Amino acid sequence: MDDKRNVIIAMLLTALILFGWPYIAETLFPNAAKPAAQQQQQQAGQPSAPGAPTAQAPAAIRPRATALADSPRIAIETPKLRGSIALKGARIDDITLPTYRETVEKNSAPITLFSPGGTKEAYFAGFGWSGDGLTAPDGNTLWQASGTKLTPSTPVTLSWNNGRGQLFEIALSVDNDYMITAAQKVSNTGAGTVGVRPYGFISRADKPVDPDTWTIHIGPMGVFNGAADYDVDYKDLDKGEIPAPIASTGGWIGFTDKYWLAALVPDQQSRFDGQFRKGAGSGYQADYSLTPTLLAPGKAVTHTSRLFVGAKEVKTLEAYQDAGVPLFDRAIDWGWFYWFEKPIFALLHWLFTVIGNFGVAIICLTFIVRALMFPIAQKQFSSMAAMRALQPKMKELQERHKDDKPKLQQELMDLYRKEKVNPFSGCLPIFLQIPIFFALYKVLMLTIEMRHQPFVLWIRDLSAPDPLHVLNLFGLLDFNPPAFLAIGVLAIILGITMWLQFKLNPAPMDEMQKQIFAIMPWMMMFIMAPFAAGLLIYWITSNLLTIAQQKWLYSRHPQLKQAIAK
Template sequence: MDNQRNLLLAVVLCGLMLVGWEAGMSYFYPDRNVTPTEEVVATAPDGTAVSAPATTVAGSTDLGDSAAPVAAQPVDLDSALNAGERITIDSPEVLGTINTVGARLDDITLKTHRQTVDKDSDNVRIFSPKGTDEQHYARFGWLGEGVNVPQADTLWQASGGTLTQDNPVTLRHDNGEGQLFTIEFAIDEHYMITAKQTVANTGAGPIVVRPYGLIDRTSSSASDDLFNVHSGPIGNFGDAVQFGPDYDDLAEDSNEGKTEGRVHWIGFTDVYWLSALIPAEGSDTDATFRSQGNDIFRADMFYQPFTVAPGTQVARTTQLFAGAKETAVLDAYEDAGVDKFGKSVDWGWFEIIAWPIWWLLTHLFALVGNFGLAIIGLTVLIRLVLFPIAQKQFASMAAMKAIQPKMKAIQERYKDDKQKQQQEIMALYKKEKVNPLAGCLPILIQIPIFFALYKVLILAIEMRHQPFVLWLKDLSAPDPATILNLFGYLPFEVPSLLAIGPLAILLGVTMWLTFKMNPTAMDPIQQQIFNIMPWMLMFVMAPFAAGLLLYWVTNNVLTLAQQTYLYSKHPQLRAAAEKEKADKAAAAAREVKE
C-alpha cells in the first residue's frame, strides 16, 4: 500500500512539475477616482505663447464607436477597403491605408511577417476596418463644450499624398464656426505612427476641447489567452506593466477596465502583435479599457481639457504603435523614452534567464543562419557551463557507491531504531565527505533554463516561422509530422493525444537511455517511475514547440555522451552499474524459475 501511495504521489508531482509553472499568477486592478487639472500653453498663429487655464468638458465618453446592441452582418474586408477615399501608407515595414471618414487608421499590414509558413501566404494584418471579422483600428479626435468637434463619421480633407517614412500627411476639418481641426500623421522605419492633433480657433470666443485617442478591436480575432501567455488589454500604469484584465473579465465587470497611476501607454496585445497608444511625454491623461458588447473592446486615452482662446491654436502629439513585438525594436523605443515598452513581451517570472537566452539565441542565429542549429549550439554551451557541476555530481555518485556497504551495515544494525539509523548515516556522510544531494543540482539548474527556453520559443517573434531541416518548417510550432498516419500519407486525422511525431519519439528514447545509464541505486518504486516517465513525457511534450523538443533531445544526447565520458573517469561507477544490472537479471531469472 505504501509503495502504491508513493508511486501515485510521484506521478502527481511529475505532472505538477510539467504543467504547474506560473500557475496562480493573478492581476489586480484597483478603481481609479482621479480628477487632475492641467495648464496648457496655446500659441497664436505668429507663434506667441498664450496661457490658457484648464477647465472641464462636460458630457459622456461616447465617441461614436460603440458596437450596435445587436450584432450586424459582418462587412467584407475588400468592400470596406475599396469604399471611399483613402490615404496610402507605405513605409519600410508597414503597408496600409487611412480612412478619411472618421480619420481612422484601420488598414495596416506588416511587410516582414506572413500569416503562415507558405511562401504565398498573405502578410500579417494588424488593423482592419470597423464591422469586419477582424475589426481593429485606431482613431484620434476631440471632445468639446460649446464647439462642433469632428465625429466618428466626419469626412476629412487630405493633403500630402502617400504617408511614407519621409513624407507626413495631414487631415483637415473646418467646422464652419471658426475652428480648424488638423491631424498630421508621420511614420518611422518600423511600426510607430505619430499623430499631431491641432485645434486653431479663429472664432470670436474661447472654446473648450479635450483631445483623445482610442484603439477599438474585436476579441474574436485575438490570440488565445493562456495561463502563461497573456492576450488582451495591456498597459504601463504607474511604475509597472499590467497584463490584464482579460477580455472575459472586462466584459463581465466594467470596473475591471479602470486604470490607476500615470499612463505611459495603453492598448491590446496578442502573443506576437501589439497596438498601443503612447501619450505626449509629461502629459496628464486618463485611460480606460471598455467593453462595448458583441466582443468589441476599446482602450481610450483622454488628455486633460483646455481652453483655446480666440486667435490661438493648441496641439497634442500622441504616438501609436501597431506592429510586431520584436524585442530589439521595442527596446529601441524604450531607449527613446517609451517607459518599459520592452516589458510588453511577457517573459514572466523567468525574465532574468529568458532574456539572456533570447539574446544568445539571436546572436547564434546571426552566426549560423539557422535557428535549429542555434538551439543545438545553445544546448552545447549550457552543457559546457554545467560540465564542472556534472563532474562533481559523478564524483559524489562514486563516493556514494563506495560507502554503500557501510550504509547497509548501519541499516541492519539499527533496523529497529530509525532515528538512530539516520543519525549514523548522516555521521557517515560527514566522515566520508559525501553530499547525497549533489546529484540533484544539475537537474535543479536545468529546470529554470528549460522553462525560460519554453517562454522564449512561444513569445519571441524572432523564432516565429523559423525552419530547421526537412519537415520542420516552424520551430515555434509543434512537430507537424505524425507517425500513426505515416506523416499524412494515410487519409485519416490522428487524435491529438496520439499525435506523436519523430521529435517526441526521439525525446522518449533518449531520456529512457539516460535513465538506463543512471548508476544510482533505486528501490522498486523508483525503478517503476523511471521506466514510465520517458514514455509519459513523450506524449506530454508532443504538442509543445518543436524547438523545445529539439533542445531536450539534444540535451539528452549530450547527457549520454557526458555520462559515457565520466564513466571512463570513474570506473567504479560502471562496475557498480554492471553489477547491479547482473544482480537484477539474476533475481529476475530466479523469480521466473520459481
C-alpha cells in the same frame, strides 16, 4: 534515500516555482495602491475618453474589399507597413505587414493586422476630440487630405472645418518601422471659448486566435505610472468587470497579441486617463483622453500622440523604449524571469545571425549552457556514480533494518559520511536548469524572431509542435490527432534519450520509485509532444550531452564500475 529521490525533489521544486510563484508573488508583493486621482475617478465613475466611439461587433459582416471601398483613402507605404487611412472618420483601419506571412508556405498571404469596421476581423484606431461647446468630428466626418500617400518621407495632414469657428487638423507622419505619429491641432477662430479634450482609441471586434494563458498574457495591457499592467483579460471584460480609468503621466495602452501589438502612446509629459472597455457583442476597446483645455478665441492647441501597430520585434521595441516609450519591451510578456530570459534571447539570436539556422543555434546554445555548467555537472555525476557504487551496501542496510525506519535512516547517513557521499549533490544542476529551460520556453513561445524558423527536413517551424505524428503514420493518413496524442518523432527521441540517461543513473532501492522512473521517460514523451519543436531539440541535445558526460566520467574512473560490479 538515493539520488533518484533528488530528482523527485527537483521536479517538485520546478512545479512549485513555475505554478506557485504567481500566487506567492501576489501575496508577498501586492499591487501598489491606486493613485488618488484614480480612486476619485472610480468613485465618480468618470469615463476615460468622452466622445470616443464604443467598441462593438458589426451587425452584418462585409467583405474587406467592400469596406475599404466605402471611403476615400490615403495610402500608407513603409518598409514594414502597407495599408491606408479612411478619410471618412480619419480611421487607421487598413494595415498589413509585408515582412510576415500567415503560414510557412511561400505563397502565404501577408499578415493583416487592421481591418475596417464591419468586417469579420475589424480592428482599427483613431484620434479625436470632445469638449463643452464644441462641435467635434465623428466617425462620419469626411476629412480633407494634403497628400495621397503617407510614407516616412511624405507626411500627410488631415483637416476639417466644423463651420462654427473651429478648424481641426491631424498631422500624420510614420517612421521606417511601426510607429505613426499624430499631432492633433484645434484652432479656434470663433467668438467664444470652447473646451477641448483630445483622445485616442483602438477598437477591435473580437479576440485574437491565440489564447491567453498563465504563462503568456494576450489581451488588454498597458504601462501606467512606470509599471506594466497585465491584470485585465478579455474574460474580465466579458463578465462586465470593467476596470476604472487609470490616471497616469507617461505610459501607453493597447492590445497585445502573441506576436503583434497595437498601442497608443500619449504625450509622455501630459497626464492622461486610460481605460479598457467592452462594447456590444464581442467588441473591445482601449482608449485614453487628455486633460481638457479651455481654448480662447484666436488661440490654437496641439497635442502629439503616437500609434504603434506592428510586430513585437525585440530590438524594435527596445529602440522605441530607448527613445522614450517607457517599458515598451514589456509588451512581450517575459514574466518573472525577465532578467534571465533577455540574455538567453540575446545569445540565441546572436547565434542565429552567425549560423543562419535556428535549430543549429539552439543546439549550440545547449552546448554553451552545458559547458558553463560542466564543473557542477561533473560533481553531480561523481556523486551519482559514488551512489551507484554504494547500492549493494545500501541494499544490505535496507534488508537488515527493514522494520526499523529510523535506524535505517541513521545507518544510511553514517554510510554517506563514511564514504564521503552527499545524496543531495545531484539537485543543484537540475535546479539550475529550471530557469534556463523556462527561459528558452518563453523565448520560443513569445518572440517573433523565432516564428516560422525552419530547422531541417520536416521541421519547418521551430516555434510550433513537431508536425510528423505517429498516429497518422507520419502524414500518410489524412487526419490530425488530438494534441494529447500528437506524438511526433522528436517526442519519441526525447523519451528514448531520457530512458538511456536514467539507465546510467543509480537504480533506486524502493520498488515504487523504480516503477515511477521506469515510466517517467514515456510520460514526458506525451507531456512534451505538444510543445515547440525547438524546445524538444534543446532537451534532446541536453540529454545526449548528459549521457556523453556520464560515459566520459566512467571512462576516466573505471574504479567506479569495478565497485558497482563487486
